[in-house]
Amino acid sequence: MVEEGAPLWEPSPEIVRNAKVTRYAEWLGRAGDYESLWRWSVDAPEEFWTSIWDYFGVVGERGDGPVMSGGMPGTEWFAGATLNYAANALRRAASDPGRLAVVSRDEAGGRRTLTLGELAEEVARVRTGLAALGVGRGDRVAAYVPNVPEALIAFLATASLGAIWSSCSPDFGAPSVIDRFTQIEPKVLVAVDGYDYNGRHFDRSEVVRDIAAKLPTLVARVRVPSQDALGADTSGAAETREADATGDGVRTVSWAEVRAVAGPLAFEPVPFGHPLWIVYSSGTTGLPKPIVHGHGGVVLEHLKALSFHQDLGEDDVFFWYTTTGWMMWNYLVGGLLVGSAVVLYDGAATYPETGALWRLAAEEGVTYFGTGAPYVTASMKAGLEPSGLDRLRGLGSTGSPLPPEGFAWVHDALPEVQLGSFSGGTDVCTGFVGAVPLLPVRAGVIPCRCLGAKVESFDPSGTSVVGEVGELVLTLPMPSMPVMFWNDPDGSRYRDSYFSEYPGVWRHGDWIKILPDGGCVIYGRSDSTLNRGGVRMGTSEFYRVVERFEEITDSLVIDTGQLGQEGRLLLYVTMAEAATLDDDLVARLRRELREGLSPRHVPNEIIEVPGIPRTLSGKKLEVPIRKILLGVAPTMAANLDAMANPEVLSHFVPENHPASESHPAPETHPAPENHPASETHSAPETRSAPEADAPRH
Numbered sequence: 001m002v003e004e005g006a007p008l009w010e011p012s013p014e015i016v017r018n019a020k021v022t023r024y025a026e027w028l029g030r031a032g033d034y035e036s037l038w039r040w041s042v043d044a045p046e047e048f049w050t051s052i053w054d055y056f057g058v059v060g061e062r063g064d065g066p067v068m069s070g071g072m073p074g075t076e077w078f079a080g081a082t083l084n085y086a087a088n089a090l091r092r093a094a095s096d097p098g099r100l101a102v103v104s105r106d107e108a109g110g111r112r113t114l115t116l117g118e119l120a121e122e123v124a125r126v127r128t129g130l131a132a133l134g135v136g137r138g139d140r141v142a143a144y145v146p147n148v149p150e151a152l153i154a155f156l157a158t159a160s161l162g163a164i165w166s167s168c169s170p171d172f173g174a175p176s177v178i179d180r181f182t183q184i185e186p187k188v189l190v191a192v193d194g195y196d197y198n199g200r201h202f203d204r205s206e207v208v209r210d211i212a213a214k215l216p217t218l219v220a221r222v223r224v225p226s227q228d229a230l231g232a233d234t235s236g237a238a239e240t241r242e243a244d245a246t247g248d249g250v251r252t253v254s255w256a257e258v259r260a261v262a263g264p265l266a267f268e269p270v271p272f273g274h275p276l277w278i279v280y281s282s283g284t285t286g287l288p289k290p291i292v293h294g295h296g297g298v299v300l301e302h303l304k305a306l307s308f309h310q311d312l313g314e315d316d317v318f319f320w321y322t323t324t325g326w327m328m329w330n331y332l333v334g335g336l337l338v339g340s341a342v343v344l345y346d347g348a349a350t351y352p353e354t355g356a357l358w359r360l361a362a363e364e365g366v367t368y369f370g371t372g373a374p375y376v377t378a379s380m381k382a383g384l385e386p387s388g389l390d391r392l393r394g395l396g397s398t399g400s401p402l403p404p405e406g407f408a409w410v411h412d413a414l415p416e417v418q419l420g421s422f423s424g425g426t427d428v429c430t431g432f433v434g435a436v437p438l439l440p441v442r443a444g445v446i447p448c449r450c451l452g453a454k455v456e457s458f459d460p461s462g463t464s465v466v467g468e469v470g471e472l473v474l475t476l477p478m479p480s481m482p483v484m485f486w487n488d489p490d491g492s493r494y495r496d497s498y499f500s501e502y503p504g505v506w507r508h509g510d511w512i513k514i515l516p517d518g519g520c521v522i523y524g525r526s527d528s529t530l531n532r533g534g535v536r537m538g539t540s541e542f543y544r545v546v547e548r549f550e551e552i553t554d555s556l557v558i559d560t561g562q563l564g565q566e567g568r569l570l571l572y573v574t575m576a577e578a579a580t581l582d583d584d585l586v587a588r589l590r591r592e593l594r595e596g597l598s599p600r601h602v603p604n605e606i607i608e609v610p611g612i613p614r615t616l617s618g619k620k621l622e623v624p625i626r627k628i629l630l631g632v633a634p635t636m637a638a639n640l641d642a643m644a645n646p647e648v649l650s651h652f653v654p655e656n657h658p659a660s661e662s663h664p665a666p667e668t669h670p671a672p673e674n675h676p677a678s679e680t681h682s683a684p685e686t687r688s689a690p691e692a693d694a695p696r697h
Helices: 013-018 020-028 034-043 045-056 085-089 116-132 149-160 174-184 205-213 295-309 327-338 356-364 373-381 404-413 492-498 539-546 583-596 622-629 646-652
Strands: 007-009 100-106 111-115 140-144 164-168 188-192 194-197 200-203 220-224 251-254 275-280 290-294 317-320 341-346 368-372 394-398 418-421 423-425 430-434 455-458 469-474 506-514 520-525 530-532 535-537 552-559 569-575 605-608
Touching (some): 007 404, 007 418, 020 034, 020 045, 020 295, 034 045, 085 149, 085 295, 085 327, 100 116, 100 149, 116 149, 140 149, 140 174, 149 164, 149 188, 149 327, 149 341, 164 174, 174 205, 174 290, 174 583, 188 205, 275 295, 290 295, 295 327, 317 327, 317 356, 327 341, 341 356, 356 368, 368 373, 373 394, 404 418, 423 506, 455 506, 492 506, 530 552, 539 552, 539 583, 552 622, 622 646
Parallel strands (some): 100 341, 140 164, 140 188, 220 251, 317 341, 394 418, 569 605
Antiparallel strands (some): 100 111, 194 200, 275 290, 455 469, 469 506, 506 520, 530 535, 552 569
């Protein structure tokens, strides 16, 4: 066992001297230790965020309004400023068109590249095509696409128009996508007809038809074939237009047709807080919340985070294993803002073997390699010894807490590489706490709070504590906090999501311990969100699938994962009169959950109980039951006097309490957040104690 806090890596004087954050501090005239720089960044936020704009020379008009006004929620940033994300991402295209911008790889060995000039040309073409379809400022473009160049090009084209991007990965089932996209009323749907994963092809054409049929605001669907290549001959583009199968008058056009016209590359100037993209919460208390981030907040935050914390710049090749349904895709493509080449990978992390991503990194000369914590753990368990990574100097880990053993494996396998474990969220599209080249790496400890992020740990009374586990909160706004939730005109959903517990203070929903020296340890979610291999999803989405079955009157789903280890997913059901939990019902439940949510969300066990514990107001006791399953005494986990049916609680206490010992976490191969996990990557599904082989697609 590796002791938490054991020293593993120390930056050399050369690393410290050449770090981009060091150069920034010298430019500021604030050379010194990191802690003092962080303290200044949160004590003088107006000066700090203005310095980010000035230091990086943000493309846009700064304006003469205040840097920040108002408190949380509702802080307004850089009033009077105008800019465009795409203009900043492509700012180097005119002066250095031959510079490598994008490398695209797939699990079959396919490879495509784009220079900055080629990327800019493709964005201009697709911008022209989207405009011809009627897309303009404020319109939504929804995408159901894998992590391929077409996704990046369509996003930049959308942003250049001042339109709003939103994407889901094609492994998502139709219900999950419909729950998201119907809320934002898109004008155009960009969708792939299939994708490859784990050596198999998955046809999604029928799913796309189902999604489109539920989006009445669509005027066009853009079809991106699975193997469509950029620069393909477009002479027959007109013939690729398909008749609309539903007769609803929505045009269906090919990608080739959308990019057929070589229009000018232009960028719509928009206000600092103008919506850039819509990403989604996990949907714990209802439909997934459509989180809107603004152009300016994302540009400033990603410039800061990627340059100062990842130490990325124009000489770097940046890779993060992700899909378009996880915020890390949005973060990855931000590498263009700092001039890095970005590597897009479409496929399984462990196909054809666990070392696939390490091999890709060696072949592409990756300098910064990012992945989910489970992939690091899987590499450790497989005893891998990555080689050929001569250019690699940084490794990022996120999605779930990385245990100390994972830290130690990275140090042993890649002793010259700095490990950066980061924690943040979709809500701000960045990390709150992470690494920086100036600080050492210790096992299980995240080195610092990120610049501009005033992270604190609150005890139950709302008092800031050090050296104790508490709620992760932010007591100061950040520019990349949501500008709003979509279709939330009075801001009530936004306020309830983050500010109901501590008015004026952002409660994030993670457990954190802040050490006296500024280091941090994350202990996982403090709420009931399901986190399967990094795929965060709310319980309400789960219940919408389960409780459609007439045989089931009530249900409760619990994820026992904790501290970076994926636990078991347990589904408790209460049956209707005369109904039984037979093999046929179990099979149908699993099939619906797999197709409606994802393969990761198929439960390990489905257990019949006489009733689901609820509060007097009718709320399910998800968090208390999870605590019981992890070993907490029932009387400590739940207030029996506040329960409507305390007599059912005994049915959720495992025979050999604490439950964590009787429900060991299954060993699984990792998948990143919102990434397709084939059945070969899922935990075995069971209805009763004996393990059963998981059925295949």
